Amino acid sequence: MIAALRAILARDLTLAFRVGGGGGIGVVFFLAVVTIVPFAVGPELPLLARIGPAVLWIGALLASLLGLDRIFAADHEDGNLDLLLMAPVPLELIAAMKGAAHWITTGLPLVVAAPLLGLLLGLEPKALAAVTATLLVGTPALTFLGLIGAALAVALPRGGLLVAVLVLPLTIPILIFGVAATTAAVTGLVPFGTPFRLLAALSLVGLVLGPVAAAAAIRVIRD
Numbered sequence: 001m002i003a004a005l006r007a008i009l010a011r012d013l014t015l016a017f018r019v020g021g022g023g024g025i026g027v028v029f030f031l032a033v034v035t036i037v038p039f040a041v042g043p044e045l046p047l048l049a050r051i052g053p054a055v056l057w058i059g060a061l062l063a064s065l066l067g068l069d070r071i072f073a074a075d076h077e078d079g080n081l082d083l084l085l086m087a088p089v090p091l092e093l094i095a096a097m098k099g100a101a102h103w104i105t106t107g108l109p110l111v112v113a114a115p116l117l118g119l120l121l122g123l124e125p126k127a128l129a130a131v132t133a134t135l136l137v138g139t140p141a142l143t144f145l146g147l148i149g150a151a152l153a154v155a156l157p158r159g160g161l162l163v164a165v166l167v168l169p170l171t172i173p174i175l176i177f178g179v180a181a182t183t184a185a186v187t188g189l190v191p192f193g194t195p196f197r198l199l200a201a202l203s204l205v206g207l208v209l210g211p212v213a214a215a216a217a218i219r220v221i222r223d
Contacts, residue, residue, distance in 0.1 A: 004089045005097050012101035026063040026106045027113045033059035034117045045122040052121035053182035056131050060110045064142040069163045071098050071150040095211035099144045107139035130185035138178045141203040144210030145170045151214035174202050
């Protein structure tokens with residue numbers, strides 16, 4: 001079973017890197033969001049530094065939605081989804097591996113790019129470190145909760161739009177606690193550990209709930 005799961009993870013990573021993946025597109029989209037904000041709110045560095053963590057989190061959230069609709073849709077189109085359903089491996093674990101591959105190719109590049117893009121917003125080192133830490137802990141929740149929308153959109157046209165509509169409401173708590181943890185680290189008015197632990201808890205919930213719900217949705221759709 002471990003060998004099969006490892007093969008699924010390696011296959012999805014190989015396909016993602018071979019076709020360009022969502023990592024490069026996600027980082028470019030992330031960069032576009034960050035560079036557009038100064039044109040909208042003005043070039044004042046104090047203002048940009050104050051809203052910078054929220055801007056980075058919103059950009060990462062939207063960029064992480066890119067490619068979610070293809071997690072299962074590509075397998076549905078080429079017939080591999082039927083083979084996965086017949087595999088002697090629980091579909092929940094297969095969904096978890098596909099979510100892990102998506103996070104490695106899309107979420108992790110956003111975490112790496114966040115400190116560099118934060119410099120464009122005039123963030124201080126403490127704020128850059130806090131944003132990076134919260135994104136590292138919070139972006140898995142975005143991906144694994146996104147599995148639910150990706151599974152529901154398998155057999156539907158224009159699934160990308162549907163995934164965004166379904167997933168965005170689920171990401172609001174993640175965004176709230178991610179920005180709250182970053183703000184707490186910068187201002188010191190609230191202990192950083194409280195919102196950060198809640199953010200980590202949301203990622204753990206998403207890690208368990210997302211693959212289970214996605215597998216259930218795929219079984220219902222395919223039956």
